[in-house]
């Protein structure tokens with residue numbers, strides 16, 4: 001099977017065997033072998049060979065390729081959305097929004113490139129001060145499985161636009177979506193070697209991340225892998241590393257007037273994509289007392305009726321499956337561990353069909369659990385913590401090493417200002433769902449969620465470095481010479 005795209009050629013892998021499975025039916029959607037270290041070498045060599053020409057292309061020339069890529073995606077939107085639905089399990093309506101985000105990324109990246117890393121010049125003394133940006137060279141992009149199109153695209157598009165060559169290693173769980181995406185780049189006329197596709201798991205990732213021929217690595221994935229990469233890149237200031245990682249995101253609910261609006265916003269925050277968004281609310285902070293009890297009762301009622309189903313089921317489900325049977329088993333185990341540690345199930349997460357990675361929404365009250373794990377449970381499992389007062393809620397929200405997204409549902413502006421001042425996260429929302437971050441804004445976290453290189457609108461910043469210069473058309477002596485120099 002020709003599953004890797006290296007130096008402008010499709011070729012078979014020579015590494016470990018890989019399969020991508022439909023998480024519900026377990027049907028094989030894609031199979032092949034991962035790229036070996038030698039194949040990674042060949043892709044890096046091709047990228048190094050292609051770099052100077054691609055970087056020297058006019059910006060308009062690169063933009064033209066990007067726009068043809070967007071047009072190709074648009075024309076194949078149904079096919080790409082179907083592949084996303086099949087491989088990840090997310091419902092077709094949601095997969096279609098992912099393809100839209102991929103298309104939209106091109107225009108937004110062009111705008112961001114011009115605004116944040118374009119060219120500026122102005123007079124400085126008898127010279128012109130000029131600021132331009134240069135690409136880093138050859139960069140690796142590692143993608144996660146939860147947005148197999150949109151999130152790698154969020155690195156690849158701005159990286160290519162800035163003039164870098166890219167080695168793309170998608171998640172081993174979503175190779176088919178990656179293959180379709182790369183086919184659109186080829187159709188767009190990207191020159192040979194500028195983009196390679198290296199399918200594979202850990203073995204391929206390790207070979208690529210450690211390759212001396214890369215100038216940088218742009219990663220979206222778990223905090224565990226991101227931390228490994230950070231350790232590996234320590235002592236390498238010559239290489240740029242951008243890490244977009246997970247979160248243990250808090251959503252505080254204050255006593256609001258519209259309970260149903262709060263419940264709807266909580267559902268969209270915790271259970272969209274079956275809880276497999278890095279921005280999903282993981283911890284729901286609810287006031288002690290009658291009002292909090294009533295809110296939770298309504299939440300349990302609504303969440304208990306959420307339609308869960310196969311990605312292509314009609315009428316459409318709100319939640320599809322999680323990515324794999326293994327992920328489903330790990331989540332069920334996490335629920336079991338929390339219950340054993342003293343949690344109460346307000347709504348138990350269940351796996352209704354053996355052999356299918358479909359999970360129903362789970363809501364656990366973990367207030368009584370001592371030493372609550374500061375972990376990201378990447379699925380539809382929401383932990384509720386009851387609080388006594390607003391200050392305690394803010395302290396609880398910040399009781400995490402992560403810092404990706406945090407939110408408040410409150411009718412009080414003063415409370416939001418207090419929350420904003422004290423919260424520690426890259427996204428802080430008020431009366432809006434935590435999920436669905438805009439591509440027109442920076443996207444990144446602090447703490448264990450990132451390394452201060454925000455992506456989305458600010459991806460332009462890590463795709464190019466600034467070069468400042470003083471320029472003059474002619475070389476001439478200054479009007480006054482410095483003391484001590486005679487000519």
Ligand SMILES: NC(=O)C1=CN([C@@H]2O[C@H](COP(=O)(O)OP(=O)(O)OC[C@H]3O[C@@H](n4cnc5c(N)ncnc54)[C@H](O)[C@@H]3O)[C@@H](O)[C@H]2O)C=CC1
Nearest residue numbers: 142143144145170171201205206221222225244245246278
């Ligand atoms: N902050 C953000 O922008 C986002 C973060 N995420 C996070 O991603 C995670 C889910 O995605 P996953 O695919 O499970 O992440 P993951 O960390 O398992 O994998 C991400 C990528 O790294 C590769 N990889 C794994 N081990 C490696 C190693 N030792 N060396 C080199 N490469 C290695 C994988 O093959 C994959 O391509 C969640 O934690 C989620 O929060 C997901 C989307 C957005």
Ligand SMILES: O=C(O)CCC(=O)N[C@@H](CCC(=O)O)C(=O)O
Nearest residue numbers: 154277278279435436437439456
């Ligand atoms: O990168 C962008 O263009 C915006 C970031 C984005 O789309 N975030 C999404 C998905 C990220 C995730 O949770 O995995 C979101 O915030 O829902």
